[in-house]
Amino acid sequence: MLYKLATRKHIFVEIYIADICTCSKQAPFLLGSDFLLWHILICSIKMPEGPELHLASLYVNKMCDGVVFSGPVIKSEVSKNPEVAFTCDSFRITATSRGKEVKLTLTPMKSDDDGKRRSKGGQADQHMDIVFRFGMSGYFRFTSEDEVPKHAHLRFYTKEKPRRVLSFVDTRRFGSWQPNGTWQPDRGPCIMFEYKSFRENVLSHLSDRAFDRPICEVLLNQKYFNGIGNYLRAEILYRLNIPPFVCARDALEGLELEDEFEDGKPVKDEITDTKTPERAKKKGMKREAGDVLRLCHTVPLEVVSLGGKGYDPEKMDYSAFEAWLRCYYVDGMKSVRDHNGRTMWFKGDPGPMAPKDSKSPKTKKRAKKDDDHDYTEKKKVAKTMKESTTKKRVVKKETPKKEKPTHPKEVVSKRGKAEKTQEETQQSETKSSARKKKNSSVEAAAGRERRSGRVTRKNSK
């Protein structure tokens, strides 16, 4: 499977071969193709739920281990986020994550020069924390200087000769950062790495009006579920067969404050099950063992264990993650817009608090009075998903738009070779981005075997 992946993505492999060579010392525990694979997968993280934010922090720590950065931190012109006033001759970068936030720590290195204090940057001695939120499209990427991706809105440059760059990339610019920031105070404990306090925080506040809402909507409340996002809520509720629109308090009260869940074991079992579907799914029994709160912890950790292929339909290897999904965006599942307009994926009974009006996501804003049958199953539009590579030559110009007409400098450094590589990458993406409601019987095309396998497994249930 690993090799299949590597083969399919050979273009990408080539693109990053340079990075791998220069950075391989950072991951001595990984050898040869394993490192290659790790690198590839980790590079594909561009999506914002708890697991991906954590993987992003791992990525930064891995890639920047031993790397010396220097100079000012550069913000793109178009970004409305604050400038990062940090200039230092030599500093290191480390990262940590908590729920749906990542904190970068810039640490000045001990300069042996005695009297020579850095006159330039006043705060050269002081480390700085920058707290990031990823919005819908944020991710970190460490590249050579001329391979800085489009939409790299904050950049940290290395000190060495041919410089390299750690970039915060954010296509849609919904992401944000705060220099000298702290974890956002209103966000609860991390669902993955502060399980005990997360659990306590929820169970000790069940009288909060927030829990009057349907469970699926409360799961997106970062005050209590810091790290849960739209795909995770679907997967968690699906595994326990909890109707998404039951009152959250009803679903949560009665749970024990203490959960002697042992880290590692359940997660491991879970993974094993995934790899041996014939065993696990035989009797249609989903022995997930655990309540909602525990699954809010273990399910995200499964994604972390997948090794880096987080949610990212458009980019890179998506197949393993796609295969992991059992409900979100899966053929045969139902979907409804919740009260906040977010698509909730589920199976079976929607629950008593389901929105009465907006049935399917299609009926967003349109007064379209088309026949409103109940919660629409995902229609299987048997459309031949032929390789729509026809539009590949559409070299999009990527104009910085108006927003800052005076400074059309948004264009980072993408020209010549860099630009080409980008485009090649995108092309390979479009090919493998088979998502949507393709009928599984139709494809037969390459690159879908994993997903097909998953669907089959499901159906056989």
Next chain:
DNA sequence: CGTCCACGTCTAC
């Protein structure tokens, strides 16, 4: 070409 949709917050009626 246009419409719909997307992994998330934010703030303003």
Next chain:
DNA sequence: TAGACCTGGACGG
């Protein structure tokens, strides 16, 4: 409880 904030891919005509 609506928009607002954004870009870009898929799909329809």
